[in-house]
Amino acid sequence: MTANDEGRGSSGLLGRLPAEVLNQILCELHNSDLKNLRQTCTYFKDVRHLRLNRLFLSPNLRDIEVFRAVADHETLRLQVTEIIYDDARFDSAHEMEWPSWYDEERDIGETTGVPEWYCHVYRENRNMVERAKPRHRQVKEAFEHLLSPAEAFRHFKRLWQEQQETIATNRDADALKYGLLRFPNLKRVVVSPAAHGKPGLPWYLTPTIRSLPRGLLYPIERGWPLIRMHSNFPEAKDWDRSEKDKWRGYCLVSRIIAQHLRENPESKLADLAIDTNHLRTGISCRVFDDAENSEIEDLNTILSHPGFAALNLSLHCGNQCNMNWCSFRSNHLRNTLSKARHIQNFNLLTNVVYVDDFYYDSDDPDEDRDEGDHFIPLQSIFPVNDWHQLRHFGLCRFIVKKDDVIEFLEALPPTLESVELSFFIFMPDSGDYYSLVHDMRQKLGWRGRDSENQPKIVVRVDVSFGRVYGAVMMDVSREVTSFMYQDGENPFSEDEGCVEEPYIPQSDTPEGNGRLLDAFDPSYEEPNVSLRWRLSRRKCSPEPKERKGSS
Structure with missing residues (x-):
């Protein structure tokens, strides 16, 4: 019995399925699920790799870090066929107008240090979430417990500051130049x-x-x-x-x-x-x-x-x-x-x-x-x-x-x-x-x-x-x-x-x-x-x- 057979035997009922059936199941899983599955035993870690044909890039620090990590990986970089650049930049001071008679709910949680425009966006998005919850389990789970406006604004401000630093230093541009040289099978850019x-x-x-x-x-x-x-x-x-x-x-x-x-x-x-x-x-x-x-x-x-x-x-x-x-x-x-x-x-x-x-x-x-x-x-x-x-x-x-x-x-x-x-x-x-x-x-x-x-x-x-x-x-x-x-x-x-x-x-x-x-x-x-x-x-x-x- 080979080491691969031993590993498959210890992988539970899923690993005992015929190879064709198992492969069809694994092909339907998202990367997040594959990542969890690979951590369960050495067999799945060896036979199923993450699918990373698509990479994201933006002025956001996290996207740049992941992009460069894949570009430096000698196996994963060969899978990349598509790059998607997210060009949505955060704005630290939205110019928003609404009527003076506009009646907004005031009790939305802790708002110390939060500008009024952010509170307005917070209310609007909360209303949108409440309308979507009955239809979407994903929305319901994501917003089961809302962060307060003060907590939310701190996260937003950090993201905005990271973007500003990236734009000032062109880190996303440097990452893209490097990635184009490292992804020989790239076919599509969005x-x-x-x-x-x-x-x-x-x-x-x-x-x-x-x-x-x-x-x-x-x-x-x-x-x-x-x-x-x-x-x-x-x-x-x-x-x-x-x-x-x-x-x-x-x-x-x-x-x-x-x-x-x-x-x-x-x-x-x-x-x-x-x-x-x-x-x-x-x-x-x-x-x-x-x-x-x-x-x-x-x-x-x-x-x-x-x-x-x-x-x-x-x-x-x-x-x-x-x-x-x-x-x-x-x-x-x-x-x-x-x-x-x-x-x-x-x-x-x-x-x-x-x-x-x-x-x-x-x-x-x-x-x-x-x-x-x-x-x-x-x-x-x-x-x-x-x-x-x-x-x-x-x-x-x-x-x-x-x-x-x-x-x-x-x-x-x-x-x-x-x-x-x-x-x-x-x-x-x-x-x-x-x-x-x-x-x-x-x-x-x-x-x-x-x-x-x-x-x-x-x-x-x-x-x-x-x-x-x-x-x-x-x-x-x-x-x-x-x-x-x-x-x-x-x-x-x-x-x-x-x-x-x-x-x-x-x-x-x-x-x-x-x-x-x-x-x-x-x-x-x-x-x-x-x-x-x-x-x-x-x-x-x-x-x-x-x-x-x-x-």
């Missing part, structure tokens, strides 16, 4: 301001977020300018030094990656993602106003790298409507995208909102603007005629005309396997979702293809009660697919989703069409029914299963 998710439901479980004490309520930072619903602000300003500082993480990552690729052309990097997870933010579109800036040069280097295949781009477009959409008309965005000649997966998400002056008084002598001022033909932005290997195309939250979308879809290559057309704002008298999916069915020829060659279609629309934190949306993909390829009915009503009413209330579609999703909560899914029905169901429904971690 920059995200959304890691902290919602209280108790982080989007990415970074080492820093994992290390936070239970019961800690703190500001859920986003890092980048965030547009609220029905607002065109904050404005995307000229791309100068002060603006670049707001996107320190993105600028740092793109600069270091581009330099690495120039010096290491054999790199396997093939995928860059700006992951906002439907938060209404992104990198500033003003990057593309002028070709003579280092960020465009760096992005050109990344996209033209041999083997580069996937780009997820999120753009902040605050108040572009009053600047004639200069960032999209400059041609620099198209020129940059044309560098990715072998791209297979592309997504563009913006935070463009409904523009009030789509309709204007034509009798006003001072009003000579053409409604076309807000319309940008899609083929003037996306060089699809050069993307011969494209398998997925996604466009979210953009101003469109139905006929232009159809013409664009007809131009996509035959390699296309999936398409997303979500949160569109249609120009006046230029179609709506009802006519769009109708013409897709009639004109694209996709319906006549073999089922395995029919492109998968994703369509999501805003709902009237959507929240910035929750990112609630309605997914009508199944209904659109049924209408396109089978005998289903058009899930939209005529004039639905046009510019007059860009936000789709649930009641505007027949009940049963679509399902409500929350971008920050994969366990959340509700049918499209009346608000009254949902509230009554929420009161009597059993607690859902615990959500799996995102990392």
Whole structure:
């Protein structure tokens, strides 16, 4: 009997399972569970290693320590295929305003030394937690015992101070440079301001977020300018030094990656993602106003790298409507995208909102603007005629005309396997979702293809009660697919989703069409029914299963 057999014999019932069954079980475990299992006996320690294909980096000290430890490990470093940079920075003095009549609960615990803005955030987050507890065991357990505002603020202040020290010394930049040299199998880099998710439901479980004490309520930072619903602000300003500082993480990552690729052309990097997870933010579109800036040069280097295949781009477009959409008309965005000649997966998400002056008084002598001022033909932005290997195309939250979308879809290559057309704002008298999916069915020829060659279609629309934190949306993909390829009915009503009413209330579609999703909560899914029905169901429904971690 070998030492391995002896170890397996002492590992209990789990170790006696057939190897194939045991391997399937172990593959389903999270790293935290594997870590505990490896500590139970030498057999599991020898046969099952931690999965560390994904690493996190940020200005937070804990993330940097873990990142460097893996980079220095001769076995684990070879597993790393993805780096996620958390660009949410803590702010020590939030500028928050609320009405003088706003009635806030005063008895929230010890507040000595805690600024008023932090107390306000504490109350708001506590209310959010209380609403989430009935639905989420994870939230309920994390906030079973709340830290007082004074205790919470001490933790927050320490995190902020650590970030400031890191930024002053560029420790995160040095760690990234070192890691790129130590991770020969790296394929994907993500920059995200959304890691902290919602209280108790982080989007990415970074080492820093994992290390936070239970019961800690703190500001859920986003890092980048965030547009609220029905607002065109904050404005995307000229791309100068002060603006670049707001996107320190993105600028740092793109600069270091581009330099690495120039010096290491054999790199396997093939995928860059700006992951906002439907938060209404992104990198500033003003990057593309002028070709003579280092960020465009760096992005050109990344996209033209041999083997580069996937780009997820999120753009902040605050108040572009009053600047004639200069960032999209400059041609620099198209020129940059044309560098990715072998791209297979592309997504563009913006935070463009409904523009009030789509309709204007034509009798006003001072009003000579053409409604076309807000319309940008899609083929003037996306060089699809050069993307011969494209398998997925996604466009979210953009101003469109139905006929232009159809013409664009007809131009996509035959390699296309999936398409997303979500949160569109249609120009006046230029179609709506009802006519769009109708013409897709009639004109694209996709319906006549073999089922395995029919492109998968994703369509999501805003709902009237959507929240910035929750990112609630309605997914009508199944209904659109049924209408396109089978005998289903058009899930939209005529004039639905046009510019007059860009936000789709649930009641505007027949009940049963679509399902409500929350971008920050994969366990959340509700049918499209009346608000009254949902509230009554929420009161009597059993607690859902615990959500799996995102990392």
